[in-house]
Amino acid sequence: MTPAYKILASAILLVVVAVLAFRAGSDASIRQALGLGDPEPAAVVTETTQPASKSTTQPASKSVADPAGAAETRLDSAYVARLLANVDRNQRQQLLDNEEFFSRFVRQEADNIALVTAARANQLHEDENFRFLMQRAADNVLREMYLNQLMLEQLPGDFPTEQQARDFYTQNADQFEIGERLQVWQVFLEYPQDADADARSATEKQARELFAAIKSGKQKLAEVAEAHSRHQPSRQNGGFMGAVRIANLKPDIANALGELEKGEIGLARTDQGWHILRKGEVIAPEQLEFEQVETQVRRFMVNRAKQQFRA
Secondary structure, eight states: OOHHHHHHHHHHTHHHHHHHHHHHTSSOOHHHHTTOOSSOOHHHHHHHHSOOOGGGSOOTTSOTTOGGGOOOOOOSHHHHHHHHHTSOHHHHHHHHHOHHHHHHHHHHHHHHHHHHHHHHHTTGGGSHHHHHHHHHHHHHHHHHHHHHHHHHHHSOTTOSOHHHHHHHHHHTGGGGEEOOEEEEEEEEEEOOTTOOHHHHHHHHHHHHHHHHHHHHTSSOHHHHHHHHOOOHHHHTTTTEEEEEEGGGSOHHHHHHHHTOOTTOEEEEEOSSEEEEEEEEEEEOOEEOOHHHHHHHHHHHHHHHHHHHHHO
């Protein structure tokens, strides 16, 4: 992105600052700052479940067959409110209740608008093939909206009911079980790309030396992980990988951990490199309650109904 468009992106972010500043100076929520009401605007729900009215369609001067001719987007509170009206209800709830999520959401949209503005400034929308692809994308969106509207007309308004959701949960209880897990710490020493025998031997030598240093107490696993591990997520957490499902572990690693007692360290080799491992607590399988997964169950049932409708 050029400096000019970085400045543009920063400028249109002023709407975020304005909304958050408004909230900071009063007891108003993000909803109120955007004129959406509290707790959830009826208009938002309507837009996600019913086709748009004639008053919300494009002006006659903007041809639907020419998406490249759309007016320049302006990121103001009305635009943000319209965005919120077209996201998933659960995501919208999160955005309206969490200033950090809301700010990140609008910041991303600001970046998107800046990129589109840059593309227009470089006249990409004048290219015949780009215009064809843009029209195709617009047709795809129209098709999806139409299919969604047809599906909503076929489904009862309260689908799935609580009883339907509970029945699905009961019939698929095994899908809502968290399998046996194990707390694992790791230092991962990766083979170099296109490693030959000498490079693999060097990696093994380093792994065994570090393993010996940890086992003797000369070095702590967390320090070794932060200095040498190539697994970035655990490296930043002192080598701790969290509670990992045993079924998801690579066989070589699962076997090495299976031979260890709680708190012991071991060494394992995989096709990617060497792993210095520490075994933690074994966490028994857990059955999730319906209330914990109700939202996911409902979303799955609606998505499945959509797929069956399209079949």
